[in-house]
Amino acid sequence: MNETHHLRRMTTIWIVLSIAADLLFWFLVGPHIPPGRMTDMASSNQFDFNILFVIAIPVLIGVWIYLAYAIAVWSAKRGGPEPVGGEAARNNRTAQVAWITITSVVVIFLAGFGTVELVVNHGSGGGEGPNPVWSPAGAIKAETAALAGTGTWSPNSNQVLPVQVIAQQWKFTYRYPTFGGFETPQLILPVNTTIAFNVTSLDVIHSFWAYQLSVKADANPQVNDVAYTTTNQTGPFTVRCSELCGIWHGSMYNYGRVVSQQKFMQWAQATEAANAANTKDLPPFAWTYVPDANGAAGGYYPDGTVTPYSTVETYGAKQPAS
Amino acid sequence: MTERPLATAGEASTAPRVPWTQRQGWLSQHLGTAIIGGILGYTFGHWLGNAISSNYQYIVNSGQNAIADALALIFGVVGWLLGIGALNYPLAKLAGRQPEKEVEVNDWSKYFRYSTNHKTVGLQYVVGVLLFMFTGGLLAMAIRTELLNPTTHYFSADTYIKIVSEHGTIMMMMATSIVVGPLGNYLVPLMIGSRRMAFPRIEAFSFWIFVAGYMVIFSALPYGGFPTGWTGYAPLQTQAGPGMVSYLFGFAVIGMGMMAAGFNIAVTIINYRAPGMTWSRVPIFVWSILATAALLTLATPTLFAAGLFGLLDKTAQTAFYVTEHGGSSYLWENLFWFFGHPEVYIMALPGFGIVGEILPVFTRKPLFAYKVGAAGMIGVSLLSFFVWQHHLFQSGINPDMRPLFMLTTELISIPTGFIYLVGMGTLYKSKIRFEIPMLFAMALYFNFLIGGVTGVFLSDVPVNVTVHGGFFVLSHFHYTIMGGLLFAFMGGLYYWLPKMTGRMMNKKIGLLHFWTMFIFFNLTFFPMFIIGLLGQPRRVFTYAKNLQGLNDFSSISAFLLGFSFLIFFFNLVWSLYISPQKAPANPWDSLGLEWQTATPVPPHNFERIPVILTDPYHYSEASAPAVADLGGDERVPAVSSHDGSGVA
Ligand code: HEM
Ligand SMILES: [Cu+2]
Ligand SMILES: [Cu+2]
DSSP states (O other), X not given: XXXXXXXXXXXXXXXXXXXXXXXXXXXXIGGGOTTOSSBXXXXXXXXXXXXXXXXXXXXXXXXXXXXXXXXXXXXXXXXXXXXXXXXXXXXXXXXXXXXXXHHHHHHHHHHHHHHHHHHHTTTTTBOOOSSOSSOOTTHHHHXXXXXXXXXXXXXXXXXXXXXXXXXXXXXXXXXEXXXXXXXXXXXXXXXXXXXXXXXXXXXXXXEEEETTTXXXXXXXXXXXXXXXXXXXXXXXXXXXXXXXXXXXXXXXXXXEEEEOHHHHXXXXXXXXXXXXXXXXXXXXXXXXXOOOTTOGGGOOOTTSOSOSSOOIIIIXXXXXXX | OXXXXXXXXXXXXXXXXXXXXXXXXXXXXXXXXXXXXXXXXXXXXXXXXXXXXXTSHHHHHHSOOHHHHXXXXXXXXXXXXXXXXXXXXXXXXXXXXXXXXXXXXXXGGGGGSOOOOHHHHHHHHHHXXXXXXXXXXXXXXXXXXXXXXXXXXXXXXHHHHHHHHHHHHHHHHHHHHTTIIIIIHHHHHHHHTOSSOSOHHHHHHXXXXXHHHHHHHHTTTTTTOOSSTTTTOTTHHXXXXXXXXXXXXXXXXXXHHHHHHHHXXXXXXXXXXXXXXXXXXXOHHHHHHHHHHHHHHHHHXXXXXXXXXXXXXXXXXXXXXXXXXXXXXXXXXXXXXXXXXXXXXXXXXXXXXXXXHHHHHHHTSOOTTHHHHHHHHHHHHHHGGGOGGGGOTTSSSSXXXXXXXXXXXXXXXXXXXXXHHHHHHHHTTOOBOOOHHHHHHHHHHHHHHHHHHHHHHHHSHHHHHXXXXXXXXXXXXXXXXXXXXXXXXXXXXXXXXXXXXXXXXOHHHHHHHHHHXXXXXXXXXXXXXXXXXXXXXXXXXXXXXXXXXXXXXXHHHXXXXXXXXXXXXXXXXXXXXXXXXXXXXXXXXXOOGGGSSOSSOOTTSOSSOOEEOSOSOOTTOTTOOOSEXXXXXXXXXXXXXXXXXXXX
């Protein structure tokens, strides 16, 4: 059998199988790929995953077909023709150039595609650090106001809602700066709203992973890690810690809920009122809090006079920069 | 040993004066004296640490004396090295005395001594890494047992996280040496036509310090374990108990072995090639080991320094990683991964080299695109220094640099893809003999493909939001390290053990081993991609109820995968001791230089230093030139392809 025969056969099988598998995947599996479509970030990250998969399928199938073909056709047991060594078997300019070109084009395309998606989607729900450069409209304004204690949020106003996520061994709590800075273990969010999560930690590194919202941002002590997402469906979602933080890391999860804007408003105002007495005793709202003097995060304060919490003035005012 | 005149095994023992340290029998230096030295050093260090520091207020308050723990381990390792004899030569030099020359003891006890013979060291490493692997494997079985059920727990949360951490660390440490140690040391000199490694004492040192590292990391368990996983992130690291000292110092000790081995191997390959062994004739395995050696030498110092900083934080109360005292938790993350990503290629490249040697032999074809393959390995090792922050995409550091790290990470798949070009080109119109080594080599191509493709998913920042820190990553790197490197290592053992031990491995048991390992490896790890996508984070002792089915499937497959390793160990014992079959000098009809010497390999490898005439891949070539002139009349003919398996 000559060269073109082998290659033509393999190519035919490859094209047919790849197209079939791609179509099946795109229409049957793709819409169910995590993290679903509860937020804009989730939908676009699902789209990215599916694009990658549609490109990966022909790669996988191509190599598998080749291996299977080699095992079936070029096995010594089949007693085919003797292989031919020599220069022709060592190098083949066309094959080499084609391989390197194709892999390079695919890879560079993927990097470009990923970059565009990342920037267009304001960081795709990932941790953007304290000074995000790809913020959605209105986010910086809302965050700056929140820190100054002048932030507001109301239904149908299309405002960004800042929410603070405070991680500690081994739980998450949340502060709502636009509602007097009350702190609660419940994460309730309004639908059709852009949320600016401000994630920080009081002790070791954790990671705030709101699975269905497609948000993941590490919680570092003394760092404000900002992540954006825009909700577009109501319903429950899971929050898990996804960075190892000690013994009970596995138990560090809870559930949040996206509700209608009116319901959210009711809940927030009710909680603000109910928690008012506690909120007074909390440290003033800030992007980060210095761990307490009891040794969390390895802190050791010999004389015990260190102020346990940073003030807005020391840490907060700088962030986020415009 | 190097200056020793050419002598046969029998004559070696008649060398003029044998120092007591190297006598035959008990009254000399060997594993036993090393253990005694280690225990004495450990006790002394502990005493010293308590003597100098037990009155410090913070030690009194915490009830933990990390200084004593650290000094105990440090002096323990020094005692171990003194006991085995690693310091005899340098200490004599320091004292201005003429050091006594090493004389190799020529019985089985040489495997328990400070041997400077690269073949002895290679075999010592085989046993060493298998022991390492076995320990790590037992811990893996414990992990999968706990994950059988989300609500019924076999271990406490505390014990579980320590098992996971110990498993990961032991496996990662083992994997850095699994090929470079046994096969690198044994085969590189044979393949480049050398009689020795460049620095035989450094070679012996790298093995014995590797064993010390194993014991140091193992000592974490009696110390109460460490809760940080193999990545050891601070401040959790700073918060952890004395087991953390073992982790930090353990990486420093293993690091010394890695640097020593890398440096020695790189110098050997560059300087000890036989005449005619030009860079375009160097076997592809040697290229892969050279690229790995470069990574070992250049990346490990970062790990060493990072571990030292951590030790200082724990003992001397410095604050490298303590945020509120001016340190940074990002510092550890960056130092660790600046080493850690090159590390993952330390655990990949040697596997590519092994399959590159196996394929031509069992396809009876020359290696396709040899130069592209070698360039790919060099390219991978260079690029691997520029990707480390892909482990920190969601960490909040350098968020604006993510597109750059996404690009560099994805660029690595180009040189990695060269390995596929080489493999597939070699298979083209070949005549494949499905011996055990070939099966493992083909399995690498299957497994690593899945590992590599999922790596591209991970490096896409938007997709990384979902898959980072979960079971998807876990599966990805098991596919590359276990599915790639470990499969290649197994193939390499089946292929080269006949040369190293003079015994053939049993093919029937080998087939059983291969198929159970291949099938259950995939059944264990493939479901983990789905588990990860469905939201299970890594390193958790409990998980969502709806994931129990998949987890149980994975666990049961994992137990059977564990069983396949028992089959392998059984095959070793069977083929080496119970029913040994003598191996011919060249059972696979290979053209490789390492197969052209006698089996067992003569003490000096080659009677005369061979003159290399061409590369070792002229299979199925009618007028192929001889590979090497071995001196005398025997020219090595290029074996023409012939049918049959080559094994009786
Ligand atoms: C095509 C080649 C590869 C690509 C594109 C790639 C990409 C990545 C990325 C982006 C991550 C970070 C995932 C995350 O935590 O979010 C990762 C993790 C990891 N990779 Fe790879 N990788 C490749 C090959 C390898 C190889 C060859 C090995 C080992 C032999 C390896 C071992 C690991 C390990 C151990 C981790 C785990 C890190 C942890 O503990 O969190 N990878 N890889
Ligand atoms: Cu946590
Ligand atoms: Cu990496």
